[in-house]
Amino acid sequence: QVQLVESGGGLVQARGSLRLSCAASGFRLDDPAIGWFRQAPGKEREGVACIRTSAGTSYYADYVKGRFTISSDNAENTVYLQMNGLTPEDTAVYYCAGDAIPGVCTDALFAVYDYWGQGTQVTVSS
Numbered sequence: 001q002v003q004l005v006e007s008g009g010g011l012v013q014a015r016g017s018l019r020l021s022c023a024a025s026g027f028r029l030d031d032p033a034i035g036w037f038r039q040a041p042g043k044e045r046e047g048v049a050c051i052r053t054s055a056g057t058s059y060y061a062d063y064v065k066g067r068f069t070i071s072s073d074n075a076e077n078t079v080y081l082q083m084n085g086l087t088p089e090d091t092a093v094y095y096c097a098g099d100a101i102p103g104v105c106t107d108a109l110f111a112v113y114d115y116w117g118q119g120t121q122v123t124v125s126s
Contacts, residue, residue: 002026002115004096009120012086020081022096033105034079038092047109052102059107086124093119
């Protein structure tokens with residue numbers, strides 16, 4: 001049974017940093033695609049970043065480029081999202097998602113993944 005568990009969310013002041021983790025079980029991180037998405041209250045879910053864990057190829061939404069970094073520790077079966085320079089507009093529930101097909105991760109950041117975590121809340125105060 002595949003499980004994705006996010007952690008690392010919390011309350012941070014503007015211009016602060018957080019690192020989110022996505023721990024995978026029942027799902028080897030040596031090939032698939034892992035994506036991070038977020039949903040703010042009253043807004044649609046949007047893509048943040050994704051990574052093809054085998055090739056290390058990653059893509060970012062324009063609104064996080066230069067601030068967020070996605071990385072994969074395949075030995076630990078964990079994907080990270082390092083978030084720097086946070087702003088109140090980054091406040092949302094952040095979800096990680098996984099799929100066995102690495103091609104699911106593209107610069108379009110479509111939310112077409114088979115497996116989803118429960119989410120972790122990130123709140124940025126001004």
